[in-house]
Amino acid sequence: TAASSRIFSTSTSDKRKLLAPSDTFISRHIGPSEAETKAMLQKVGANSVQELIEQTIPKQIRLNRGLKFSSFREGRGESEMLQELKEIASKNKIFKSFIGAGYYGTILPPVILRNLLENPAWYTSYTPYQAEISQGRLESLLNFQTLVTDLTGLPIANASLLDEATACAEAMYMCNAFSSNKSFFVSSDCHPQNIALVQTRARAIGVNVIVGDHATFDFAANPVSGALVQYPTTDGRVLDYSGFVNKAHEGGAKVVVSTDLLALTSIKAPGEFGADIVCGSAQRFGVPMGFGGPHAAFFATKDEFKRKMPGRVIGVSRDSRGKPALRMSMQTREQHIRREKATSNICTAQALLANIAAMYAIYHGPQGLRRIADRVHTYAGVLAEGVKALGYEVPTETFFDTITVKGVSADKLLKIGYDSQINLRRLDSNSVSVSVDETTDLKDLNTLLSVFSQGITGNATHSLDLDALLARVGSEYPETLRRSTPFLTHPIFNSISSETQMLRYLYRLQQKDLSLATSMIPLGSCTMKLNATSEMIPITWPEFGNLHPFVPADQAKGYHIMMNQLREALCEVTGFAEVSLQPNSGAQGEYAGLLAIKKYHESRGDLQRDVCLIPTSAHGTNPASAILAGMQVVVVQCDEHGNIDVGDLSAKIAQHKDRLSALMVTYPSTHGVFEESIKDVCAMVHEAGGQVYMDGANMNAQVGLTRPGDIGADVCHLNLHKTFCIPHGGGGPGMGPIGVVKHLAPFLPNHPVVDMTDGNKIRDSSDSSQSYGTVSAAPYGSASILPISYMYIALMGAEGLRRSTQFAILNANYMAARLRDHYPILFTGRNGRVAHEFIIDIRPLKAATGITEEDVAKRLMDFGFHAPTMSFPVAGTLMIEPTESEDKGELDRLCDALIIIRQEIRDVEEGRADPKDNALKGAPHTMDVVCNSNWTRKYSREQAAFPAPWVHSLGKFWPSVGRIDNVWGDRNLVCTCPPVSDYETK
Amino acid sequence: TAASSRIFSTSTSDKRKLLAPSDTFISRHIGPSEAETKAMLQKVGANSVQELIEQTIPKQIRLNRGLKFSSFREGRGESEMLQELKEIASKNKIFKSFIGAGYYGTILPPVILRNLLENPAWYTSYTPYQAEISQGRLESLLNFQTLVTDLTGLPIANASLLDEATACAEAMYMCNAFSSNKSFFVSSDCHPQNIALVQTRARAIGVNVIVGDHATFDFAANPVSGALVQYPTTDGRVLDYSGFVNKAHEGGAKVVVSTDLLALTSIKAPGEFGADIVCGSAQRFGVPMGFGGPHAAFFATKDEFKRKMPGRVIGVSRDSRGKPALRMSMQTREQHIRREKATSNICTAQALLANIAAMYAIYHGPQGLRRIADRVHTYAGVLAEGVKALGYEVPTETFFDTITVKGVSADKLLKIGYDSQINLRRLDSNSVSVSVDETTDLKDLNTLLSVFSQGITGNATHSLDLDALLARVGSEYPETLRRSTPFLTHPIFNSISSETQMLRYLYRLQQKDLSLATSMIPLGSCTMKLNATSEMIPITWPEFGNLHPFVPADQAKGYHIMMNQLREALCEVTGFAEVSLQPNSGAQGEYAGLLAIKKYHESRGDLQRDVCLIPTSAHGTNPASAILAGMQVVVVQCDEHGNIDVGDLSAKIAQHKDRLSALMVTYPSTHGVFEESIKDVCAMVHEAGGQVYMDGANMNAQVGLTRPGDIGADVCHLNLHKTFCIPHGGGGPGMGPIGVVKHLAPFLPNHPVVDMTDGNKIRDSSDSSQSYGTVSAAPYGSASILPISYMYIALMGAEGLRRSTQFAILNANYMAARLRDHYPILFTGRNGRVAHEFIIDIRPLKAATGITEEDVAKRLMDFGFHAPTMSFPVAGTLMIEPTESEDKGELDRLCDALIIIRQEIRDVEEGRADPKDNALKGAPHTMDVVCNSNWTRKYSREQAAFPAPWVHSLGKFWPSVGRIDNVWGDRNLVCTCPPVSDYETK
Ligand SMILES: Cc1ncc(COP(=O)(O)O)c(C=O)c1O
């Protein structure tokens, strides 16, 4: 017992240990206790964790030393680490930024901050593939889509994309998919990062981008698939594009309008002047700038184009009771179905941020949003009058929130602004722009006018009179530009005005959703581990939140220190020379990595190398990314053990030798196995002049035990939202940084606005001229969530990370050992071990009983569990990944549930249960079905709802709708909030 | 629609309004929208809110001007106000404090911080009177009691008291209640605030306190009811009190030990050496010092004394299904039952903080706690060796965390410490003490040794070697002092080691509890209004959390600015000259106010004035407080309209004229009525030389419309946890500051350690020599929750506060208007109006049908509602207080529920429902009852669980146990965690 341990009989060195922090983290992150570990090893049949690892990971790739982190001491306490990061964060200088260009100050209503963004019940949930236990966030995402369709004036919207610039590029892909013209027009009035991204992406697929003046562009002379304009323009002008749209359409081109949701409350909706695709960023709807992200991009289009629309779309369908129910619709469009035919590789998006934007709109309602827009516009108006009165020229005649100011040296003005702790945007040598926003107040206005006064008179005090300026503020928008249609008329946007109502709405939705706060989410390939509070706390610090991504580097010192330490650590973890933090999802990492490989070959004159080998078992984003990188996908077979068929690989290499660009390989494999041949595989590819791209989705089985760089990979992306503890947020945000070997480092992404060599101390080359281009809108992707991974690595240290991986493997092997007698385990590696995940095969049971993997998945909901990954990588199977954060008790409950389910299947098999009317086919069971007087099923209410003893004692989680009819929903697509009457019992 | 409002056709002054903040708060705090207000006024039959108020509040007391706040501008935005308070907070200097004396640095585990302290589902819940929907926090409080009994070694504990010093005083009351000796011994080794508080409280009831050396105290010569010692002593010594206990017991005295829970993991439990009562503070179990509070005090005693134990006790009982269920036990001990016979006035306690302490213990488990204690002890040991090596004397031979250091001028050392940003404690002119704690680290140790080095050599660098010091760190505690018994052996303290497990445990308990995040809590007299996020955010800022209450005033400038502005505002709200922030609950406010009155009379030579008049309708704390203030309670009758019977009052005044000390009156009355006679009543009391104490529990009906000071009161307490938005926390914390007229100001509470005139700019008298004494351990009570009320007042401004009160009254009158045809409304004022709350009478229905107010209360749970206040102030009734924060939709749902229930009663009345087996008697209905195959009740499952259409659509809230058998539980008292087997289905 505790009381019998006597500290003073300990030696000095033991006493010394007592002086160490008492709030260390490793045992908080890892689920099993010491006693549990013992019991689990016994079940697994290994004498020690070490032995198990030796049986699992091939010797030739095992790392025989501990990781070494120069920035991170071992054994840090959570509280001291939080303090230390706070000190680093405070090196960021929080000036007021009037830079605009797609990023604006905004006020996140505190009730949403605390109860959504800072609430694990929201941020730890997964993408709502299992719709019956995700109706809360599905409702919220449907609200987001309604917001987008209403404001853009187009009928179909998705549930977010990664950022505005990638959204523009996705629009370009879409236009391209509908056209045979291999050119695309981009207005030079677009934000520079939008232009750069479209250029990068177009170049990779051989589309020619024409950047120019939209007013003079000749569609007849230059046939293009589509044209992109910015509305308002990057320097602030609100232009009438209706003539342009007509010309484009006459020329057979689609029009993409990248726009601003807040402005659209006041200016004409692009859908109303004929736009085909409307996209942009919803950042200023409550999401802090965060040095570039994460924020939700939006994307809307016309009905006729919906089946080529990228991203996830939430739609209304009906459930087994015939009641309305939400789910992700039209999934057949997605890359995991279309693979080599995909026109987009988007997978993880920005669900959490889309939810914030939707809640922001609900909180303010249409009047409130319009009031914020009017306020911003009035500030811009007063500012314009003020600077004109000071003697400047303001060429932006019609504007929303941004004005251009001409007439004095821009550098001089920026310097004066800097001294007053504000950031202006430099447009050219003698013009700047100023974007005001929701956070702008009278003090800011005064500072701005003082700065401009100083710029022209040398004197900071001015004699401008606010009322006089206000009186001069111009007339309303011209008829052609003015919004005259209503928006957000649905009751959900008009029923909440008090904080109490908002709080209860958030809680009501939360109750419907299963998250890590409820129970484990054993999704293979997704690594749903602990997202610890200490990791999450820093992301809502204003020191990280309130930075514009384009501020001068010296205002972002805190970010640079944090990012450099993180990059260094990731280099050590992966065995690579350099890491780029730009890609903000795994798929974007794949894409960025393939571009680096492409550019590497080009730099060597190997222009013909365009074949990408991809095993059949690969995740759908792999072929999609390869296609978007302009490569040709050649599929490599797997053998019956789930390993790459080395013979087939060899044949394919031989066949495409000169054209071989890359092999994409996931390690351990998507089958959950450490393939023994991996080093040979890499060597074969290198031999043939190819590069090895490693998909790092399964890094959770590698960290500290082996390294992609050592295995032979040349590039690897890391899903920080899997292995490195960024929560999934119900479908994003994520981060997909890539590590590369030295020879690929010069080809990492660059940025059109920010000089990325600033503050980047580990980059080998200080020159980004060799980069293929830009893959995210912001230079460091979703920088503001990097503190999560930073804290994780800092708190775990080398020792903790290694143990973490060991336990990820132990937990998986323990579950496999318990389940082995009940379900076939599909693939195992040497010594019968699995990696950090494993597949149970439902196909033989289906053949025997008609019970499918979907039935098992839905039935697990009745036990309060989220299903494992369904039918990936093998149709008809379930892939289980427990992660290291789950304790034995939870692992046992999931095993018990699966074993009870197996018994239920046997009941069907052996005729004790009806093949159609049984607890599996009837799952999931909702409250109103179970509580109904009229129970007609052939099994009991208790079996339906309380199939295991702990279901009640641990708190029953009720699926809020019955099994959803996906086909019906796709046939009757509704992706905006339906009228309330639809929800009434019919 | 929003789109049709055109800002540029507005006038300059309208445009100017557009420049104001867009995140103002008033409409976020108040529930009803404009449209709803119109509809509600119509139902009420008033043309305007103004008219309704005129019909409700007597003309002669109406305030005919707006409130004026010198510190608070109108129309502030939430974000700017948060920034402004942050700036004020940052004026606090956060030094490391080694002061000890009951307050210690501690680390609140982030997962508990975020998911309990910062989670509205925890902090907005009410005291668990309605146990069936409170099993989550009841379980947590039972854990707290188990923690306390295990560590103290006594079998019975309560669920918290206000602070350590009041706990000592409560112990003194208890000893006094068991004895005829009117003396009490207090060791001079106790913390000074404990001594002061016992002295104050004892003096008021005529108990003589002897402060002295426990070692030499002669019980035979000085018969006392009890004796209080500190363990370890305030200067750090761990003493063997067993001989002292024997002597005390031989002398017929009880022994009270005030102690430290962390130390008790290592030193002998007081219960083991015979202590009768053990109390202290659980602050260092995770609760920030917060400049004095709030923290949970604990209190444990022997079984034979349990019925005189103060405070709420959670006990295990069983429910209608025979299953274990928790609830507050032995409530007949409480002051609302015992009234004039009460021996304690404690009501609101520190539930939220007790929950934090319990969760902290679960998070660490016995080993973890012991490790923290060992660590702290080792630091203290190294420090002792270090200062001895430097040449100091350390008289504390056996210590836990605190050592006394002698041998140099204390003032000089404090000054050197100050320059190194640390605080030491001055004991006398040449000794200081140093208390280390969980947050102490090697850096601190080094700073401390440098400071001591400088104190003796003038040189801050010392040549001490850590390992050498460690080697010298002494032997273990002597056998007689060492703890050898196990503690926290219950599985709940031994089953959670990972953050994931902790998170799920917190969520599992949360799910069982109804809070404001679920639905309205219409508790009359309790004002369960919005506790807004912006109000809550500052309380977890380290700038407010990490201050020891005894730091020099110049380190607490931020606190003083905030508190002075708040006091000024409260003076304006109440119409008083001065406000004391010391009392940390309403009942303590009553007590402090009565002491001021008592001292006032004494100061005028009116020593005989000891009669306190109290109307029958008063809250139980009123007579209890009067008794504890040494007054004699004389009850005044009410008339059939619920008003004070002015005839009876007049008679009682006449009868007790010379002895009249005070009248205690609640306004508007506890019946929810603005009594017309209030001014006359006050005048009558004054005429007779008495003072008027106003119970401000109902201030939510007064703020901005009338003022206690103007009405004629001399003192009034404000429950900041009702009117001023401090959340109830499931039963505390609260704050009960008192406002007083000028002539009472000199008699407000003082403090034995802190000079309260420091930084107190509005206090009339800068001298506290006339104070009666000290009522809370900390000079400003629970200072760290004052930002909540500060933010509320600052954000609402005069206009907002006035509207808030108007809507509190409108909402109550609207509900009364809707319910009037269904239930008798018991009391109304002029024009048939109620104040901010009203009473519906269930007695006639009970007479007719046997359906009781309890049946109605429990039945409301099936609708997802918390019951109104039951049987207070009138038995057999329900008192409804909606507050201004509820919108019409929610008010209507509660009305609908009550109307449906009325129909169900009618079904019994008219024979359609069985008088015993009906949905009312069967309520509340749990999931396992409703989902059971075997349904035998005479009504349907649907009627049981889904009695209104919105119950399902808004998210069914399930009571987690059936109706609880209170009598059984009191007869079989169990107030610690029962063995797990008890919970298994029998
Ligand atoms: C094996 C694999 N590769 C790539 C991805 C794509 O990553 P992201 O969703 O971050 O774009 C995933 C996502 O689950 C994956 O499992």
Ligand SMILES: Cc1ncc(COP(=O)(O)O)c(C=O)c1O
């Ligand atoms: C009328 C009245 N007076 C006094 C009190 C006691 O206040 P507290 O619980 O803060 O001690 C209450 C508490 O509900 C009350 O309603």
Ligand SMILES: O=C([O-])O
């Ligand atoms: O999102 C996934 O495709 O795993």
